[in-house]
Amino acid sequence: MPPPSAPDCYRVPTTPSSGEFRDRGSKFVAVLRPVRSEAEALAVVEEQRLAHPKCNHHCYAYRIGPGTDRWRANDDGEPSGTAGKPILGQIDKEGLSDLIIVVSRYFGGTKLGTSGLITAYREAARLSLLETVLAERVLTSPILLEFGYALMTPVMGALSQLGLEMADQEFTERARIKLEVRQSEREATVKELKAAIAGVYLAEVHDTFVVEGLTVSLPG
Known part of the structure; x- marks a missing residue:
């Protein structure tokens, strides 16, 4: 876990980044974008739908602002709890806000099962977080x-x-x-x-x- 921020600070990413995870032929492409509003976050989702038209699932999670009430996790057709929540879990593990992570899935022909999907979406999100530069917003x-x-x-x-x-x-x-x-x-x-x-x-x-x-x- 990251060290706690001061009461009037919270941790944010400052640069876009990406990550990719593969499992049994399926490819999970994650992008991270700094955002300041829900509208900006949802625009990133649409951007990724256009960038990866062959993907049936564009799962995502975001947090906005210094509190804990402005967030969303979306499985986009994957089994409930297998995509959005694992992505959000990686965001929260780093104690971050003002960002969205979208993971687009290319299906490789083999079903991964519930545990396989959770692992794949979590790992794709984690890899994208490794590449961004973090800062504190005052x-x-x-x-x-x-x-x-x-x-x-x-x-x-x-x-x-x-x-x-x-x-x-x-x-x-x-x-x-x-x-x-x-x-x-x-x-x-x-x-x-x-x-x-x-x-x-x-x-x-x-x-x-x-x-x-x-x-x-x-x-x-």
Whole structure:
């Protein structure tokens, strides 16, 4: 099993890859694609149907996002539980998300039986996972700053000091800046910002600390 990620990270593949497994004349061709939505995942399935028109089965599994509720495993006509779940099992063994694996089967004339199919789909998926490059995707949360122009210099100085980049900005009657920071660091970052903008020690910033002229919002 891979080492656990931080609470605001999850592991993802960053490159497409493929794998091939053969058993008694049958060939199982697996492709792995990084995806960010169910629509993207299903488009890969259709892509493989077109790429392998002689195959009657294009079985697949995918997971999307950091949670555990956006997934699907499809046997595409193979006996129930012999294809999609073994593919998904390999994805989960590596602790990955934001990907789909499609395995297209070329029938070789000999039936493999339930156990043979499970092994073949599992191995094809495993081989495709060996070839991809993995990374961690960081989950972020926004911080919104609204302030008068008298605070422009201290705000910009604080951003520079803390190494924070603006995700969005609007300068009208008041200045509005949006930041994106790691979820696990958002509360600490707000305190550091207030201290830097106000020019006080971090220990002086408590939960009700207010910088005059500055509004800080934390959208959900």
